[in-house]
Amino acid sequence: xxxxxxxxxxxxxxxxxxxxxxxxxxxxxxxxxxxxxxxxxxxxxxxxxxxxxxxxxxxxxxxxxxxxxxxxxxxxxxxxxxxxxxxxxxxxxxxxxxxxxxxxxxxxxxxxxxxxxxxxxxxxxxxxxxxxxxxxxxxxxxxxxxxxxxxxxxxxxxxxxxxxxxxxxxxxxxxxxxxxxxxxxxxxxxxxxxxxxxxxxxxxxxxxxxxxxxxxxxxxxxxxxxxxxxxxxxxxxxxxxxxxxxxxxxxxxxxxxxxxxxxxxxxxxxxxxxxxxxxxxxxxxxxxxx
Numbered sequence: 001x002x003x004x005x006x007x008x009x010x011x012x013x014x015x016x017x018x019x020x021x022x023x024x025x026x027x028x029x030x031x032x033x034x035x036x037x038x039x040x041x042x043x044x045x046x047x048x049x050x051x052x053x054x055x056x057x058x059x060x061x062x063x064x065x066x067x068x069x070x071x072x073x074x075x076x077x078x079x080x081x082x083x084x085x086x087x088x089x090x091x092x093x094x095x096x097x098x099x100x101x102x103x104x105x106x107x108x109x110x111x112x113x114x115x116x117x118x119x120x121x122x123x124x125x126x127x128x129x130x131x132x133x134x135x136x137x138x139x140x141x142x143x144x145x146x147x148x149x150x151x152x153x154x155x156x157x158x159x160x161x162x163x164x165x166x167x168x169x170x171x172x173x174x175x176x177x178x179x180x181x182x183x184x185x186x187x188x189x190x191x192x193x194x195x196x197x198x199x200x201x202x203x204x205x206x207x208x209x210x211x212x213x214x215x216x217x218x219x220x221x222x223x224x225x226x227x228x229x230x231x232x233x234x235x236x237x238x239x240x241x242x243x244x245x246x247x248x249x250x251x252x253x254x255x256x257x258x259x260x261x262x263x264x265x266x267x268x269x270x271x272x273x274x275x276x277x278x279x280x281x282x283x284x285x286x287x288x289x290x
Contacts, residue, residue: 004038005077006030014244018264019271023165024246027156028253028281034077035105036281037177038070040152041144046078048148049138055083058134060121060142063091064227064251066282068143069099072108076100080109083134087118099285147276150209153180156278162186165276167269169194171252171261173226175202177280178217179209191215196254198225206275221259227251233258246279249286253279 002110009030013023027036037041040148057080061068074080084103092112096104104110120126121142130139140146153176157168168185172178172190172193182191191214195202206217223230229250236258237248248254260277269275 005034008144012244012246013152017265018211020264020265020269020275021275022260022275022277023236023262024277024279025156025161025286026246026279028247028279028283030281034070034282036066036072036279037156037267038066038144038281039151040156040180041067041097041149041176042071042074042140043138043155044148044151044249045138045146045152046074046080046089047143050078051128051202052138053136054080054138056083056134057137057138057140058083058085058130059084059140059144060087060118062087063097064225064285065097065143066099066285068108069102069106069284070281071140071144072103072106074107074109076106081107082129084108085118085121085130086110086112087115087266088112089114095284098160099209102284141174143174143176143180143194145174145205151181152176152182154184156181156183161276162189165189167192167275168278169252169275170278171196171256171280172202172206173197173207173252175209177204177278178215181278182206182210182215183214185214187213187214192260193217194259195219195222196226196255211222218259221255221262229287234260247283247286249282251285 010026011023030039057075059071072082085270135192170178178193223233237254258271
């Protein structure tokens, strides 16, 4: 399950007028639907669902959740029904955006709930209610982050990645991807996370999964918060894609790359630093025009 459907992951080194080496690990190309970090997060969760005989999976997400779209496809691909608990009851009466439409097209039942109910998604009593309402169902947390997801995201870095790069960069949503990368990184490497959300709370989330200290997190380029954009971000996306022919999306990867380019322009990294940026996919949520 999963390994046989993955494509080889290409690397793309950018030509920069700065004394560092920047390479993009194109996880967006690992699979057309279960792309980027979601491939690794779902791998062991769906394997466990199969081994334990579950017939369907249930998970949580916002209107622009890459995890929701990827889970819908993966569930359909491997013979599971899927249910998505979506934050925002008002969305039920609105036209679905591309992410939610993708999930629905792959057979996911979308259940829109109030923000107050959505905040209960980690509460044991609420989860027990869902188990009673949806028996024979594996419940996967928001963003897919749990112990099985970390087991998968530890596989993002290869042995060569640990040898060939000094700094590893990735976008951060729920913290599961960067936690796995931190855990599998070498002691000599630094891992730098670019938060798509505003606030410091993600640091404690990440610390639940790793005891290592070779990492840092910044929200300086979150553009005001999750799924929010600025004219500067959209302009950066357009310029980056035209120059390097690498697609980005505005929720995660564009914020990471804009932040990373700002640091490079400020000569934040020592000369000859070898940087690997992880492209975490999620392109189904990309703005069509900007």
